Amino acid sequence: MTDKNKVEFFGIIEGGYPNIPHASDRPKKTNYVDLSNSHVDPIRSQRILEDQLELLASMEKHGLDGAGFTEQHNGPLGHLPNPMLGAAWLAANTRHIKIFVNGPLMNAYLSPVRLAEEIAVVDVMSKGRLMIGLPIGLGAQYHALGMNPAEARERHAEGHDLLVKALTETGPFQWHGRYYNHHYVNIWPRPAHKIEFNMPGGGSQETLELAAKRRYTYQTVLNDRKAMAGVMNKFRELCRAEGYEPDPKQSAVVVEIHVAETDAQAKAESEAGYLWNYQNYFEAPMHDKFPAGYTSEKSMRGIMKAGFSLNTKAMTYDDLVENNWVIAGSPETVTAKLEELIKDTGAGRIFLGFSMGSKPRWLIEKSLTLFAQEVLPNFRPNGRPLWAEPDFPKHGFGSSVEYAAQRRADVEAPTIIRDGQRVDITKSNIVDMDDRIARYASGVGGN
Numbered sequence: 540m541t542d543k544n545k546v547e548f549f550g551i552i553e554g555g556y557p558n559i560p561h562a563s564d565r566p567k568k569t570n571y572v573d574l575s576n577s578h579v580d581p582i583r584s585q586r587i588l589e590d591q592l593e594l595l596a597s598m599e600k601h602g603l604d605g606a607g608f609t610e611q612h613n614g615p616l617g618h619l620p621n622p623m624l625g626a627a628w629l630a631a632n633t634r635h636i637k638i639f640v641n642g643p644l645m646n647a648y649l650s651p652v653r654l655a656e657e658i659a660v661v662d663v664m665s666k667g668r669l670m671i672g673l674p675i676g677l678g679a680q681y682h683a684l685g686m687n688p689a690e691a692r693e694r695h696a697e698g699h700d701l702l703v704k705a706l707t708e709t710g711p712f713q714w715h716g717r718y719y720n721h722h723y724v725n726i727w728p729r730p731a732h733k734i735e736f737n738m739p740g741g742g743s744q745e746t747l748e749l750a751a752k753r754r755y756t757y758q759t760v761l762n763d764r765k766a767m768a769g770v771m772n773k774f775r776e777l778c779r780a781e782g783y784e785p786d787p788k789q790s791a792v793v794v795e796i797h798v799a800e801t802d803a804q805a806k807a808e809s810e811a812g813y814l815w816n817y818q819n820y821f822e823a824p825m826h827d828k829f830p831a832g833y834t835s836e837k838s839m840r841g842i843m844k845a846g847f848s849l850n851t852k853a854m855t856y857d858d859l860v861e862n863n864w865v866i867a868g869s870p871e872t873v874t875a876k877l878e879e880l881i882k883d884t885g886a887g888r889i890f891l892g893f894s895m896g897s898k899p900r901w902l903i904e905k906s907l908t909l910f911a912q913e914v915l916p917n918f919r920p921n922g923r924p925l926w927a928e929p930d931f932p933k934h935g936f937g938s939s940v941e942y943a944a945q946r947r948a949d950v951e952a953p954t955i956i957r958d959g960q961r962v963d964i965t966k967s968n969i970v971d972m973d974d975r976i977a978r979y980a981s982g983v984g985g986n
């Protein structure tokens with residue numbers, strides 16, 4: 540059973556752009572394919588992106604364990620088509636929390652080697668706090684980015700193997716596959732830490748099996764509570780079939796959240812925003828969601844069973860709350876619902892969606908503050924974030940001594956040739972100074 544006091548809570552903020560026609564006014568158009576960008580006010584977009592990044596950074600002061608967001612393309616679902624840029628900004632503006640990038644969309648890269656380089660840089664910048672989600676990508680994104688949906692899974696599988704090899708093995712090495720060909724894979728810099736991967740999915744058998752086989756975190760998305768529990772139980776069964784007992788943190792669930800003083804106040808504050816989400820955010824014709832070849836017949840059955848057959852745009856606020864698509868209410872209500880969620884799903888990581896983009900910033904900050912002050916302490920008996928616990932692994936180095944102690948001792952010194960002699964440029968190169976330094980270092984002393 541998952542220990543509720545060791546569950547990691549991540550705050551998710553999406554930078555959706557809400558100033559678009561209602562879905563019923565554009566029945567043949569999809570948010571992420573052909574909705575014209577003539578609706579965009581660039582100044583409003585700037586404010587949305589600033590708010591998203593600043594709210595994500597604030598997760599640290601509120602004591603959450605991480606902050607996360609998704610990659611989106613070609614429409615109003617988000618403002619970070621290259622999520623590694625957002626991750627780099629967060630790395631520079633936080634010190635402790637994990638940074639969860641749900642993306643990058645690997646199939647959109649010409650080669651995963653380029654993605655490996657970006658991951659390595661942000662890993663170094665964040666001092667090991669980076670978590671990478673590796674989604675196949677929404678079906679509509681294959682229309683938008685000119686990708687072949689029939690190749691989605693094979694290309695993603697090969698790209699994953701090349702990505703991991705580039706991040707973990709020394710180069711140069713060759714790679715000659717069906718989709719990628721490289722004579723020299725040799726990324727610089729190399730990551731300084733082990734990269735943690737996450738596989739999001741809606742219940743497809745292939746994704747569940749891959750996550751279990753690779754020992755990654757599986758993150759269930761777009762499911763109600765019953766479907767979440769079923770998918771998580773199936774995932775753990777697959778892990779055991781692979782010969783191991785999964786860590787609770789390998790099971791992750793996503794749920795939208797809003798905290799207010801009372802249940803009634805929570806409904807008054809958040810109902811309109813949630814209805815906008817479910818009437819607009821995911822609305823798309825079936826052929827855009829699932830283009831031909833995007834998923835197998837077997838997976839489609841699993842996806843429909845897990846909840847994609849539901850008509851979410853017809854849901855009321857009470858439907859969303861009753862079926863646990865949304866957890867909203869007073870601190871007491873939200874605490875009880877989160878405890879039920881942990882018990883029912885066995886999840887060791889909860890991704891809390893504070894906003895998809897329709898809530899104003901002041902309302903998000905209010906909900907987040909109430910969560911941090913009135914809900915989170917029920918899961919933190921010591922009153923500290925998990926990253927502040929004494930036994931939690933540190934990120935980075937506290938001093939030059941710690942840094943120096945962990946450097947490799949076998950790397951070459953940078954040298955030049957001067958007057959026919961090889962000179963180590965890390966030394967002083969001042970006449971007689973190097974000899975005196977050497978005598979002091981050996982304990983001989985001298986003037």
